[in-house]
Amino acid sequence: MFVVTGATGNVGRALVRTLYEAGEQVTAVARRITAADAPDGVRTVAADLTDPATLGPALRGARAAFLLVPPVLAPEADAGVMAAVEAAGVGRIVVLTSQSAATRPESPGHGLRVRHFEDQAMASGLGWTVIRPGGFASNAYAWAESVRARREVFAPFADVPLPVVHPDDIAEVGAATLRDPAHDGRTYVLTGPELITPRQMTAALGDALGEELAFTELTRAEARARMLAFMPEAVADGTLDILGEPTADEQKISPDVERVLGRAPHSFATWAGQNAAAFG
Numbered sequence: 001m002f003v004v005t006g007a008t009g010n011v012g013r014a015l016v017r018t019l020y021e022a023g024e025q026v027t028a029v030a031r032r033i034t035a036a037d038a039p040d041g042v043r044t045v046a047a048d049l050t051d052p053a054t055l056g057p058a059l060r061g062a063r064a065a066f067l068l069v070p071p072v073l074a075p076e077a078d079a080g081v082m083a084a085v086e087a088a089g090v091g092r093i094v095v096l097t098s099q100s101a102a103t104r105p106e107s108p109g110h111g112l113r114v115r116h117f118e119d120q121a122m123a124s125g126l127g128w129t130v131i132r133p134g135g136f137a138s139n140a141y142a143w144a145e146s147v148r149a150r151r152e153v154f155a156p157f158a159d160v161p162l163p164v165v166h167p168d169d170i171a172e173v174g175a176a177t178l179r180d181p182a183h184d185g186r187t188y189v190l191t192g193p194e195l196i197t198p199r200q201m202t203a204a205l206g207d208a209l210g211e212e213l214a215f216t217e218l219t220r221a222e223a224r225a226r227m228l229a230f231m232p233e234a235v236a237d238g239t240l241d242i243l244g245e246p247t248a249d250e251q252k253i254s255p256d257v258e259r260v261l262g263r264a265p266h267s268f269a270t271w272a273g274q275n276a277a278a279f280g
Helices: 010-021 075-087 111-122 137-150 167-179 198-209 220-227 233-244 256-261 268-274
Strands: 002-005 026-030 043-046 064-068 092-096 127-133 152-156 186-190 214-218
Touching: 002 010, 002 167, 010 026, 010 064, 010 167, 064 075, 064 167, 075 111, 092 111, 092 167, 111 127, 127 167, 137 152, 137 198, 137 268, 152 198, 152 220, 152 233, 167 186, 167 256, 186 256, 198 214, 198 268, 214 220, 220 233
Parallel strands: 002 026, 002 064, 026 043, 064 092, 092 127, 127 186, 152 214
Antiparallel strands: none
16 A cells, blocks of 8 residues: 555645556545545545655555645654654655755755655664655646736746746655655656746647736746745745755656666646646
């Protein structure tokens, strides 16, 4: 049996579905999950990674677990998650972190947080695999309201390209690494197949909708003000650093999706076509 934390998110929901459709027994875990959030036949357990004491019932009987990074920097909670996994007899973990663990290890809102969790995983004595995605294609959901209302996208750094990754690719890599211990001890960086700018993403989304969308470039200060409405200051600043001044490694297209899955990663245009209804 496999345990998937963050099972109601963009990656976790797809991972639960992928494992279930492969015939695996799955326990889907999130703070407020209900049976309606997972396919029939998938066990659901409410638990919170920031409170490791809640994880025991979710982990019972699992041979491997997919772990998200708890949302706050809490060293005692990170160690507690690993202790709970070991106490439940789970032998292997797959940890979803971020490319920033390597590219910005001192960034308080990004690399510093996820690197600490990686360090706990690697020192745990468990079999481990670390998955480090770059920016998610699904971050474009932030544009949905303005596209529905005004057929317009507002974003900073209009012509700075990054290789955004489809969440389904992350989920499929997660399923492959959970199921096969040959991936133990490895770290995979996951990106999309091409560099794409916010302006180009807007055009691809417009193609998926069958109409042209307007694009308005925000200043960094304007984008920061919008981000602070739903994310901590350090996370907003770190995100803007990546979006506006990416490092060479953050703009590098990784071969790891194809290395693990034997196929090329999906493009942003594919994601836009699959999710156009959210913008209609």
